[in-house]
Amino acid sequence: MSGSxxxxxxxxxxxxxLAAAIFALMFGLYLALQPNGIRTDVLVTAANKGVLLxxxxxxxxxxxxxxxxxxxxxAIVVLCNCLASTLLSxxxxxxxxxxxxxxxxxxxxxxxxxxAVVVGRLQPIIATLATSTMFYGxxxxxxxxPGGDIDDDFASALTGAVGGVPVSLLLLLAIVLLLWLPFRRxxxxxxxxxxxxxxxxxxxxxxxxxRAKACAYVGAGLLSxxxxxLLTLVAESAQASAIQAGDLTLNSIAAVVIGGTSLFGxxxxxxxxxxxxFILRTxxxxxxxxxxxxxxxxxxxxxxxxxxxxxxxxxxxxxxxxLETYR
Amino acid sequence: xxxxxxxxxxxxxxxLSGIVKRYGQTVALADGALRCExxxxxxxxxxxxxxxSTLIKIISGVVSPTEGxxxxxxxxxxxxxxxxxxxxxxxxxFQELSLLPDLSVADNICITAPPRRFGLIDRAAxxxxxxxxxxLVGCEAIDPRERVRDLPLSRRQMVEIAKALGRKPRLLILDxxxxxxxxxDVARVVTLLKRLRREGMAILYISHRMHEIRELADRCSVFxxxxxxxxxxxxxxxxxxxxxxxxxxxxxxxxxxxxxxPPGGAPVLETRDLAWETRLRGISLSVAPGEIxxxxxxxxxxxxxxxxxxxxxxxxxxxEIRIDGVPSEFASxxxxxxxxxxxxxxxxxxxxEGLMLPMTVAENITAATLSRWRRGPLLNNAAEREAxxxxxxxxxxxxVVDLPVSTLSGGNQQKVAIGKWLLAxxxxxxxxxxxxxxxxxxxxEIYRLLRELAAAxxxxxxxxxxxDELIGVCDRVAIFYAGRITRLLTGDGITEAAIIxxxxxxxxxxxxxxx
Numbered sequence: 001m002s003g004s005x006x007x008x009x010x011x012x013x014x015x016x017x018l019a020a021a022i023f024a025l026m027f028g029l030y031l032a033l034q035p036n037g038i039r040t041d042v043l044v045t046a047a048n049k050g051v052l053l054x055x056x057x058x059x060x061x062x063x064x065x066x067x068x069x070x071x072x073x074x075a076i077v078v079l080c081n082c083l084a085s086t087l088l089s090x091x092x093x094x095x096x097x098x099x100x101x102x103x104x105x106x107x108x109x110x111x112x113x114x115x116a117v118v119v120g121r122l123q124p125i126i127a128t129l130a131t132s133t134m135f136y137g138x139x140x141x142x143x144x145x146p147g148g149d150i151d152d153d154f155a156s157a158l159t160g161a162v163g164g165v166p167v168s169l170l171l172l173l174a175i176v177l178l179l180w181l182p183f184r185r186x187x188x189x190x191x192x193x194x195x196x197x198x199x200x201x202x203x204x205x206x207x208x209x210x211r212a213k214a215c216a217y218v219g220a221g222l223l224s225x226x227x228x229x230l231l232t233l234v235a236e237s238a239q240a241s242a243i244q245a246g247d248l249t250l251n252s253i254a255a256v257v258i259g260g261t262s263l264f265g266x267x268x269x270x271x272x273x274x275x276x277x278f279i280l281r282t283x284x285x286x287x288x289x290x291x292x293x294x295x296x297x298x299x300x301x302x303x304x305x306x307x308x309x310x311x312x313x314x315x316x317x318x319x320x321x322x323l324e325t326y327r
Numbered sequence: 328x329x330x331x332x333x334x335x336x337x338x339x340x341x342x343l344s345g346i347v348k349r350y351g352q353t354v355a356l357a358d359g360a361l362r363c364e365x366x367x368x369x370x371x372x373x374x375x376x377x378x379x380s381t382l383i384k385i386i387s388g389v390v391s392p393t394e395g396x397x398x399x400x401x402x403x404x405x406x407x408x409x410x411x412x413x414x415x416x417x418x419x420x421f422q423e424l425s426l427l428p429d430l431s432v433a434d435n436i437c438i439t440a441p442p443r444r445f446g447l448i449d450r451a452a453x454x455x456x457x458x459x460x461x462x463l464v465g466c467e468a469i470d471p472r473e474r475v476r477d478l479p480l481s482r483r484q485m486v487e488i489a490k491a492l493g494r495k496p497r498l499l500i501l502d503x504x505x506x507x508x509x510x511x512d513v514a515r516v517v518t519l520l521k522r523l524r525r526e527g528m529a530i531l532y533i534s535h536r537m538h539e540i541r542e543l544a545d546r547c548s549v550f551x552x553x554x555x556x557x558x559x560x561x562x563x564x565x566x567x568x569x570x571x572x573x574x575x576x577x578x579x580x581x582x583x584x585x586x587x588x589p590p591g592g593a594p595v596l597e598t599r600d601l602a603w604e605t606r607l608r609g610i611s612l613s614v615a616p617g618e619i620x621x622x623x624x625x626x627x628x629x630x631x632x633x634x635x636x637x638x639x640x641x642x643x644x645x646x647e648i649r650i651d652g653v654p655s656e657f658a659s660x661x662x663x664x665x666x667x668x669x670x671x672x673x674x675x676x677x678x679x680e681g682l683m684l685p686m687t688v689a690e691n692i693t694a695a696t697l698s699r700w701r702r703g704p705l706l707n708n709a710a711e712r713e714a715x716x717x718x719x720x721x722x723x724x725x726x727v728v729d730l731p732v733s734t735l736s737g738g739n740q741q742k743v744a745i746g747k748w749l750l751a752x753x754x755x756x757x758x759x760x761x762x763x764x765x766x767x768x769x770x771x772e773i774y775r776l777l778r779e780l781a782a783a784x785x786x787x788x789x790x791x792x793x794x795d796e797l798i799g800v801c802d803r804v805a806i807f808y809a810g811r812i813t814r815l816l817t818g819d820g821i822t823e824a825a826i827i828x829x830x831x832x833x834x835x836x837x838x839x840x841x842x
Contacts, residue, residue, distance in 0.1 A: 008472050185447040190430075194438060197429035204389070204425035205490075206410030206439040266429035320604060322640050322659065323680065 015260025016272035018311055023275050026282045033289040040161050046285065047166035048159055048234050052227055054172055054277035056248050057255035058180070059223035061273040062216040064256050067196040067265025068117065068124035070217060072132035073224045074248035075139070076109045078241060080228025082139040085148030085238030088155075095154055102232075103225040109135055110221015114214040132245065139240035146239035148232070155233040168230060172274065175226065180270045188215050196265025255280050258308045279308060338401030339364045340498055340529045341386070341417070346395030348381050355381040357553040359395065361531075363498055368520060368530040370540045370561075373550035374573055374738075374766035379533055382550070383502050386531070387419040388412030413439065416497030420487050420504040426475045433457035433471035436490045460489040465515040480507045480675070481626045488516065499523065500531040505539060506764045509626040509792065510827070517542060535766060537566055549573055570767065581771060582799030583778040592616055593652065595786045596668070596755050598637070601646035606632045608810035609646065614755070614786040619777060621801030621821075622790040624830045628807035630790040631675060634757045637788075638672040639663040664695065664751060671695075671753035673745055673761050681744035684733040688724070689715045691732045691743050696750050718746040723772065738769035745773070755786045762796065774800055794826050808832040 010017070030046075031038050056073050063070040083105045087098030109131070116127040158167050183189045191212030194202040203209050227248075232238060259276030261268025283304045287297050339362050346359030356378040363369055373379045384390045385397070388406030397404055399415060406412040409419075426435050433454045434441075442452035457471035466485045475483060484507045491499060501520075505513050520530055520543060534540055540547065541561075548558040549572045556572050557564075564572075594613035601610040607629045614620045622630040636644045639657030648655050650668040657663040663670040674680035682691050692715045693700055700711040715728055722742040726735050732743055741761060748756065758777075762770045777800060781787055791797060797804050804821050806814040806829030814829035816822075 005470075005472055008470075012474065182447055185450075187441070187443075187448070190434065190438070190441065190448060193430055193434075194427045197427040201425040201427050202438075204409050204421060205427070205435075206408075206413045208410070266427070320641060320643050321635065322642060323635070 013260075015311070016269070016275060018314075019259050019272055019275040019279060022308065022311070023279045023282065026279060026286055030282055030286050030289060033286075035289070040164050043164075044159070044161050044166045044168075046281070047169045048230070050278045050281045051166075051168040051172045052230050052234065053248075053251055053255060053281055054274040055175070055223055055227035055230065056252040057259070057273040057277040058175070058270045059220040059227065060249075060252035060256050061259075061261055061268065061270045062192065062219045062223075063124060063128075064253075064261055064263060065192050065196045065265055065268060066213050066216045067199065068213070068216065069128065069253070069263075070113060070220045071125060071128040071249055072109070072113060072135055073220055073227075073252055074245035074250075075132040075135035075242075076106055076221055076224035077228045077231060077248055078238075078245045079109060079135045079139045079142075080106050080225045081231045081235075081238040082143040082240055084229055084232035085143060085150060088150045088232060090151070095151055099229060102229050103222060106221045106223070106225020106228060107218060108221070109224070110218040113221065114217035117217055118210050118214045132249070136240065136242050136245055143238055143240050146237060148237040150232060150236045152236075155236055158230075158233050171226075171230075175223070176270065176274070183219075184269065188212055192216055193266055196262075196267075198266075251280060252277075254305060254309065258311070280305070283308075337365075338398070340400065342398045343382075343386070344396050346382070346385060346392045346397070348385060348390065349393045354553055356385075356392075358555055359385070359392075359550075360555040360558075361386075361548060362558070363529045363531060365497070365529050366524055366527045367545040368524055368532055368543050370544035370547045371531060371533045371550065372535075372540065372547060372569065372573060374768050377550040377573070377766075378553040379550050380502070381553075383419060383500055383531075383533065386412070386498075387417055387500060410439070413494055416495070417500070418491045418494045418496035418498070419500040419502060420491045421502055424483055424487050426483055426487055426490070428476040429474065431472050431474055432461075432469055432478070432486055435475055435486060436460055436471070436493050438490070439494065456493065457489070460493050461486070463492060464489045464519060465512075479627045481509055481512060484508055485512060496528065498529045498531065500533070502533045503535070503764045505534060505536065507626075507792070510794070510830075511625065513539065535764070535770075537569075541566075573767065581767075581774070581795075583775045585778075585802060586617075586782070594649075595651060596637070597647075597649040597652070599647040599649070601633065601636060601644060601648065602810075603632060603636055603641050603644045606810050607636060607644075610810075610812060612805055612812065614788060616754070616784045616786050617781050618803065619781050619787040619789060619801050621797040621804035622788060622807060623794070623797045623804050623826050624807035624813075626792055628830075629810040630807045631759055632810075633807070634672060634759055634788065634790060637663070637755075637757060638670055664753075667754075669752065669754045670757065671748035671751055671755070672757040673748060673759060675759040675763075677741055677744045682732050682740060685731050687729050688719075688726050688732050688735070688743055689728040692718050692728075692747050692750060695747050714750055718750055721749070722746040722776070738765045741765055741773075742769065745776070749776075749780075753785060755788070756780065758787065758789045758791075760791055761789070762791065762793065794823050797821065797826060798823065806830055 034042060036042060056077060059073045060070055080102050084098060084102040087101055088095055113128055113131055116122050116131060117124050120127065160167055162170065188211060191202065191207045192215065194207045195209055195212045199209060255276035256273045257263065257276070258279055259268065259272030259274070261272055283301055287300055292300055341363040343359055343361045346356060348356040359378065359382050361382065371379055385392050388409045388411050391405065427438070436457040437453045441448045442456060443449055454471045461467060461469050461471065464485050466489065469482055469486065475486065478486065484504065488504060505516060508516065517539065524530060532540070532543060544561045546558060546560055549556045549569060551573055592615050594615050597613040599611050601607055610633055622633065624630060632641065635641050637648065639659045639662055655668065660672065678684060683694065689712065693711050700707050700714065719728060722745065724739055724742045724746065726739055732740060735743065745761065762773055777787055789801060798821050801821065804816040804826065805812045806816070806826060808830065813832050814825065816825050
């Protein structure tokens with residue numbers, strides 16, 4: 001960061017830094033308690049699950065930054081999962097085409113959302129709830145019955161490890177470095193934050209408001225497409241499941257909040273959401289290695305989630321001016 | 328310079344003629360006309376609701392006129408939006424700040440066209456550019472990496488001006504841009520504007536402050552009731568004539584007379600060594616029933632925090648607050664407004680803290696006294712409506728009470744914000760800059776109301792950045808400096824010289840009250 005000032009950096013990034021510390025702590029504990037020791041396959045399994053949610057949380061972050069929300073990210077993942085399950089086989093060319101088509105599917109779904117929110121001026125929460133059901137409907141048409149035909153070599157290559165490092169983690173890193181960081185420093189990226197911070201002021205400042213918002217939903221579609229692709233490769237099958245779609249969406253919102261992105265928009269970023277996603281995933285693994293009674297696990301998971309989310313309320317507790325609590 | 332000299336041959340930078348703007352049935356602007364030339368400062372005056380804001384919005388591309396013609400450099404133009412107007416060199420510093428609170432100062436200043444390298448925003452260059460522009464407006468002390476949210480209002484206003492200059496305007500519009508500024512900053516802005524005029528910029532200056540207009544303007548245009556009344560060279564009309572044009576009636580006297588004898592009696596509210604964080608460093612004051620106590624000094628010296636502390640908005644306040652001599656503590660506004668003290672606070676920002684904008688005028692007026700209009704578990708509409716009508720009449724609020732308060736002009740909105748607390752019958756009224764950005768007529772009504780309330784026994788604490796108000800309205804004035812009170816002025820001792828000396832904490836001939 002150019003022109004760095006440690007004081008301001010700490011103040012502006014307190015929540016993501018806190019999330020990083022919590023994740024390090026939890027994952028360290030998990031590795032220590034892990035009965036099989038630290039082995040590559042343990043890391044790969046953890047990484048694949050974590051990266052899947054991290055991608056969906058990243059997708060969710062973009063609309064949330066504009067002060068909106070995308071309730072359809074889970075459904076887009078399922079849609080792309082069903083799409084990929086019919087395309088990822090055959091010759092390398094055919095597989096490459098399948099990958100591109102899957103990502104385009106995500107993009108197209110994002111465009112539908114952008115159209116509804118930006119052109120249709122519908123409220124994001126209700127617009128994406130509606131499109132979410134649409135996307136689920138399309139998934140059902142694509143794959144009425146669970147299953148899929150996925151090239152084994154391709155799947156294991158992308159869900160394995162290279163030199164001890166999980167490939168999925170490398171893909172996530174590439175997305176952050178090659179897509180997110182440059183985007184954040186682009187005019188449209190700045191517009192995203194501006195719109196979330198105060199849409200009226202952004203408009204009055206000549207910021208391209210419509211473009212920024214549209215970009216958020218289309219970007220969310222694309223990142224959900226990546227997630228759908230990964231899900232297909234990990235599961236090597238697909239199922240048009242509304243329950244799974246809903247689950248993924250809700251977890252993505254939780255991860256975004258844990259990562260320090262404000263649901264009011266304008267503050268936060270994808271890096272925090274990725275940490276949030278990893279925290280969320282580790283909770284389950286941790287309960288497992290601690291051999292918590294299975295019937296109690298969901299309740300514990302909820303409790304820990306509540307605890308993690310309340311960290312994002314910490315700055316409000318510190319406010320000495322009570323008015324700030326209500327802003 | 329050559330452009331300004333050849334002004335006669337060149338068409339004027341911007342001309343407007345016969346501009347009409349209707350919103351449904353309402354006519355916001357009936358006949359707008361204006362002519363802006365390079366190298367001149369053109370003042371636009373008029374009461375709130377006179378059509379100035381609409382005119383500005385049309386010029387800066389925020390709204391499109393219903394009828395009429397706008398010419399830029401002699402050619403007809405029609406702006407598609409603020410971005411379009413800015414691209415043509417028309418930049419506006421809005422009264423409602425157009426800053427993005429979550430972004431840094433540098434991000435805000437460079438929002439539309441940040442310096443880029445390889446297509447990406449170049450942070451270092453951006454910070455350098457922000458530093459340069461902040462220096463231009465004399466605000467080197469602002470760190471460009473700071474978030475705008477963390478800056479006080481007066482600093483934000485300066486950032487807003489710096490941001491406007493960064494767009495290299497040909498026509499700069501300042502809409503009440505000085506209303507939140509300290510006297511120091513105003514002086515800086517005045518110097519800056521004079522320099523920009525020399526460099527050939529056209530400036531449109533909207534202000535309610537007559538002395539700023541007297542100092543700056545080359546030409547003045549007066550608007551009233553949505554119409555352009557007159558344009559004249561600066562100095563061609565007396566101030567009385569101008570005010571008559573603006574309000575269509577004589578401005579008998581700005582301030583109501585003060586009582587001959589200062590109000591005495593036991594203080595209703597006292598503070599001893601009130602302190603909070605670094606902003607309040609031991610404030611000891613008392614205010615008697617019927618007294619108007621002014622809080623003066625530069626902006627941000629703790630006056631605001633003092634009022635917030637009294638109203639239970641701050642936690643961790645040390646020292647003592649006494650009501651009728653009894654030590655009291657308020658943990659929330661709800662406690663502060665309770666019996667027996669019945670405090671009321673008219674907050675600084677009426678749009679976020681004073682009013683609930685989407686709710687109706689009536690709902691806003693009864694918001695602080697809801698429990699009174701209850702019958703069983705439900706609200707008693709008849710009683711509520713009666714109370715609302717009473718306040719509307721008393722405050723002379725010009726509005727349909729069932730419309731959202733957001734549809735009202737600034738002056739009427741402020742009347743609603745004050746009327747809400749009038750209904751509560753406060754014993755102590757705290758006001759935080761209640762006349763900011765409000766027209767002369769409404770200001771006068773507010774002054775008269777404050778004096779009436781005082782005559783009926785209300786104790787009033789008034790924080791204002793306007794020296795004339797401190798002198799004209801207040802019985803005593805406490806000057807704040809860095810969280811302390813440096814001077815306590817009374818009676819004839821309340822002079823501009825004494826206020827300024829106290830505000831800058833110079834010539835400490837009177838002993839410091841706070842130890």
